[in-house]
Amino acid sequence: MRIPAFIRLTFRNISVNTDPGTMFFMLGLPAFYLLVLGIMFQGIIPSIGINNESISYTKFLAPGIVGMQAFTAGNIGGGMLWSDRRWGMFEQLMVGPFRRTDYLLGIISVSIIFSLGGSAIMMVLATFIAGGFSLSVLSSLYLVLSLVAGTILFSSLFLILSILVRTMQAYNTLTILLFFILDFASTAFYPITSETPEALRIISSLNPLSYVANIVRDSMVYGIGLSTAYQMLLITVIMVVLFVISLRLYKNVQTGL
Amino acid sequence: MTTDSQKAVEVRNLVKTYDGKKNAVDDLSFSVEKGEIYGLLGKNGAGKSTTIKVLTTLIPPSAGTVHVSGLDLRKKPNSIRKIVGVVQQEEAFDFTTVENNFKIYGMLWEVPKAVVKERMDQLIELFNLSELRRKRVFELSGGQKKRLQVAREFIHDMDVLFLDEPTVGMDPIMRRKVLDFVKEKAKGGLTVMFTTQILEEADYICDRIGIIDNGKLVAEGTSRQLKDQFGSVKKLEITMHNVLEDAEKNDVSDFIRNADGVTDFQVRGRSIWIVGNNMSRILNLMIKKITSMSIEIDQIIFDAPSLDDVFLEVVKR
Structure with a gap:
């Protein structure tokens, strides 16, 4: 039986990205946040109240860490174009039995697999730390769709960087900068309230990870409401815009120069 | 449309221009018979690698026609990519172990696992990579990487193999080993297009040689014919x-x-x-x-x- 080209590329992407370093970045770091920060801050912030509902800090943090998987997986997947271009494998694959579309699908697929896989592991870990989460069919659907949309969104963002950025130093600096801004200026680690400094509130409201974290949190903790649907629509629109931009840039990536 | 069934590669009036400037390849015509080893020689920047890149569908031609195994490059680039092997001049690796590079490459080319295992063991032995098989690629020297890059290409079957300066960084013993291996494959029917800066290599391995300068073919023939004509x-x-x-x-x-x-x-x-x-x-x-x-x-x-x-x-x- 013939395996479609993009699935073979997905297997390859999984194979080259399951090294200890990438695994630590994908699973170890968020697990560290969940365990260490969750338990540490639990002592300082016993509970967080939103919408007249009070929950423990670990219960607040856990969905944020699950949502972060979309960003981390998008970083790994989208960043593959960067490393493949840098190490010659993009050109090597483009003279092999693949089309550009196959390569792109391979990146998107591996990002989604890593995102959903990582999220599942984080959810299991979160259950041990923060207690159980009740998921309905609708909330599960929102959870999965927000993670998939978020993953494609962040993969597209890193694809754009992979195409536009020329030097390794610039790429690494931008990646680290994005990592800090998107992760820490989002609602993943703390709630954004009227008391939050205005600058942080603005950044957080422009940060797509905030919406992914909010939808995941609604799915796992607060329940699905109108604002969840609105945020889902918002990240879908951002995802489409970024994906179209990355697609147009990707089509024009030159090989053989 | 297909061309003469004996021709593995047929290039007619090929032109490649970058950004409308000087032609990197200028009205180049040549053909390579099935099972032949054809060497493309030229100075740095003469147009050898550009020609190989056009022939392997990596960059589009500006004008002219190219057929590989009878397939029109403009109409059937995907079909061409399925029947060629390419060892690029630049390094190209997955940053994993030597062994995994073979396995991943075999999987990408849909080579059955048992065949990958058998070929990998043979190639690792032949290319003196046995002690390096569990090392990660970034731990290898330049010559070792090149050996891996060439060896890995033989994990899959192909009709035409493009080798763009494949022996750079290899010691003379290994170089000879690789050239003999390629020669042996050509005897089995593989067509090889070969570029090199080491002219004794071309003399040793090529059935015919084309010399290009400023993108134009300025001489062509067997090594003997060229020596007689231009010696x-x-x-x-x-x-x-x-x-x-x-x-x-x-x-x-x-x-x-x-x-x-x-x-x-x-x-x-x-x-x-x-x-x-x-x-x-x-x-x-x-x-x-x-x-x-x-x-x-x-x-x-x-x-x-x-x-x-x-x-x-x-x-x-």
């Missing part, structure tokens, strides 16, 4: 067992004077010195002549033209 002035010294008699000297001198390609000569005592072009033909003629005169030859010193001489002669024109 610069060379020297031939024949020492006889006995001193030549006057009649013999005159006879030999007249013969040499009338031979094509002789630029200078001297017949004195036991020795004949000849300087000229196309010396392998002159050597043949001289041996025949001297033998027919029943003169015993003690020694022949022949300074034969090398492919380097041909190359220098062709590209300086």
Whole structure:
């Protein structure tokens, strides 16, 4: 039986990205946040109240860490174009039995697999730390769709960087900068309230990870409401815009120069 | 549309221009027979790698036609990519272990796992990678990486193999091993297009050679044909067992004077010195002549033209 080209590329992407370093970045770091920060801050912030509902800090943090998987997986997947271009494998694959579309699908697929896989592991870990989460069919659907949309969104963002950025130093600096801004200026680690400094509130409201974290949190903790649907629509629109931009840039990536 | 079924590669009036500037490849035409090893030689920037990149569908041609195994490059690039192997001049690896590079490559090319295992073991052995098989690629030296890059390409079947300076960084023993392996594959029907800066390699491995300069094909033929045609002035010294008699000297001198390609000569005592072009033909003629005169030859010193001489002669024109 013939395996479609993009699935073979997905297997390859999984194979080259399951090294200890990438695994630590994908699973170890968020697990560290969940365990260490969750338990540490639990002592300082016993509970967080939103919408007249009070929950423990670990219960607040856990969905944020699950949502972060979309960003981390998008970083790994989208960043593959960067490393493949840098190490010659993009050109090597483009003279092999693949089309550009196959390569792109391979990146998107591996990002989604890593995102959903990582999220599942984080959810299991979160259950041990923060207690159980009740998921309905609708909330599960929102959870999965927000993670998939978020993953494609962040993969597209890193694809754009992979195409536009020329030097390794610039790429690494931008990646680290994005990592800090998107992760820490989002609602993943703390709630954004009227008391939050205005600058942080603005950044957080422009940060797509905030919406992914909010939808995941609604799915796992607060329940699905109108604002969840609105945020889902918002990240879908951002995802489409970024994906179209990355697609147009990707089509024009030159090989053989 | 397909072309002559015997042609593995057929290039007609190929032009490649970057940004509308000077042609990197300029009206290039040549063809490669099935099972042939065709060498493309040229200075840095002559257009060798650009030609290979067009032929492997990596960059589109600006004009002209290219057929690979009868498939039109403009119409069937995806089909062409399924039947060719490419070892690029630049490094290209998955940053995992040596062994995983073979396994991943085999999986990408849909080679059955058992076949991958068998071929991988053979290739690792042949390319002296046994001690490195569990090392990660970034731990390898330049030459070791190149060995892996070439070996990995043979994990899958192909009709045409493009080798763009495949032996860079390899030691002479390994280089010879790789060239012999490629030769063996060509005997089995594989067509090989080969570029190199090491001209002895081309001399050793190629059935035919094309020399390109400024994107144009300036000479083509077998190594022997090129040496005969372009080999610069060379020297031939024949020492006889006995001193030549006057009649013999005159006879030999007249013969040499009338031979094509002789630029200078001297017949004195036991020795004949000849300087000229196309010396392998002159050597043949001289041996025949001297033998027919029943003169015993003690020694022949022949300074034969090398492919380097041909190359220098062709590209300086």
